[in-house]
Amino acid sequence: MSHGPRRIVCLTEEPTEVLYALGEQDRIVGISGFTVRPPRARREKPKVSAFTSAKIDEILALEPDFVVGFSDIQADIAAELVRRGVEVWISNHRSVDGILDYVRRLGALVGASAAADDYADGLQRGLDAIVAEAATLPRRPRVYFEEWDEPRISGIRWVAELVRIAGGDDIFPELAAQSLAKHRILANDDQIIARAPDIVFGSWCGKKFRPEKVAARPGWADVPAVRGGHLHEIKSPIILQPGPAALTDGVREMAGHIRRWALEG
Template sequence: MATPTGPQRIVCLTEETTEWLYLLGEEARIVGISGYTVRPRRARQEKPRVSAFLDGKIDQIVALQPDLVIGFSDMQAALADKLIRAGLNVFITNQRSVAEIFATLRLVAGLVGASDRAEAWIAACQAEHARIAAVAATWPRRPRVYFEEWDEPMISAIRWVSELLATAGGDDIFPELAVQNLGKHRVVAEALAPAQRAPDVIIGSWCGKKFRPEKVAARPGWAGVPAVQHRRLHEIKSCDILQPGPAALTDGLAQMHAFCAAWAADAAR
């Protein structure tokens, strides 16, 4: 049996890296995970939870003696700085697009010597994306979709969500915001702006808290929005769409496609 190469003791500061290493069969390398991890569920029972998103238990992480800490986003810069100053090797990715997510999956797989398994998974995933896009291409009309990542202030879809929405068969009503890397640049400045763009479907994923469609429908000036009139307000759990990894590419996309397909079927009647 070949000796494992690459890092042997990995702390995952965000959930998408944990899910990916489990999918690759490399979960034995993981010695610590994010407290927000829910995919796969067994990770919560098998691995110590040592971080939130913006901060972590530095002493506990150091005590785990990781040879690599992997995180995501410029928002983890302060946490990464603390860990680096504690003498640890830290690797932070900053993927925002679907293409960048696939590239990051390949990069992490390469670190643990699992590139062949990664390529097989990615090929199957991309084939499913092509299948879904082909189905959506047969619809006479596509729904206009407002994806809300946060409610106060209102924040619209990040780039990978907007791109996956397009694959799913929907058109993001704020494409100009989706290309912005930072959440503060995706804030919808005017309270009536989403209503004025008349989305057919509203999808909420309030970054860790429960989406409240009744609160959205009750916003002043939103009563005439097609999505509100036809009660097409849906939730996707943030763990399924707001982490830039396997979950968004599979379950998140599938859920958005189901919502768009239901609208398209009604529109065709």
């Protein structure tokens, strides 16, 4: 007998990706318009939300018995749905351990605890393998991860942790601890230039990263990443969502760039 909610609306991508991975996709009746993983979800499920907005009436028409969202940014959407009698879970995980725990909790909520535990264990093994490989590299780069360009916003906590797992050292660890993007805004480029990143990863939250624009910034000519041509885009769907994508494709892509840099020297 199946347990847990039967009609789930996912307001962000990560619950969709997790539920598909657990074989529980038939429970999903609506998804975020930003969902790209897995690709079949876009073909199979109606899109009823963005990130900061949602089509409340369309969600209600789907008769959900559970809605899953993420963070304070979706608080207003959640409040409106709660007022309309819908059960809502807003997760607020911001770390690698938090993502793994999220997988386990979401699995438990849909009665798939064993499958979720196995899946989370597999994700952890994948991260452990990347750590082990990174430990064999001859050197570690200083890494600047840019989440937005104007204003400059440095990477969130799980991104900084994945940079370390991949073999690099995030140059703004004190900012990574700040959960809100507005608290990770850099007043000017002086701090970045002074910390001399060897690699710059850009993930401009849905906007194409332009390495040539970064290289042309005033004062950046002598930044090691610019001199060495190590300016790389990490596409936002695989790194800026606190779900399985970041722990698989996202961290592996960063690890590949870091490995190439480390072996250049």
